Amino acid sequence: MMKFSKAGLLVAGLMMTTAAFGGATEGKAMFDEAKCIECHNTSDFANSKKVHSFKQLEDRVQACQLNSDAGWFDEDVTDVADYLNQDFYKFKK
Numbered sequence: 001m002m003k004f005s006k007a008g009l010l011v012a013g014l015m016m017t018t019a020a021f022g023g024a025t026e027g028k029a030m031f032d033e034a035k036c037i038e039c040h041n042t043s044d045f046a047n048s049k050k051v052h053s054f055k056q057l058e059d060r061v062q063a064c065q066l067n068s069d070a071g072w073f074d075e076d077v078t079d080v081a082d083y084l085n086q087d088f089y090k091f092k093k
Contacts, residue, residue, distance in 0.1 A: 026076075027083030034070045036080075045088035054091040057081045 031037075051057050058081040065072045065080075072080070085091050 023079040023082040024086040025083075027079035027081065028087075030070075030072065030076055031080050031083055034065070034068060034072075036064065036068075039064075039068075042088070045084055048089070051089065054081065054085055054089075054093050057085060057089055057091065 051060060058077060061081045061084070062074075062077050064070075065077060070076075085093075
């Protein structure tokens, strides 16, 4: 049986928390850098009736990045979707 120290469990917990919110932090930076707010405003996200799941949100972010030629990788699209989900949509993943 494996034994875990309290410090080890704390470090593991912090790493998981950073991973969960690191995507949203990176996504916010990419959202800002791509100047997404030039086409959208926060009420577009807060009052959206077109997006009903995290998958739909990712699909919309993917479409926007293709239209704007942002050149994001799939992980980047997910990070931006994580940011929008964290701040506006609150979908379960």
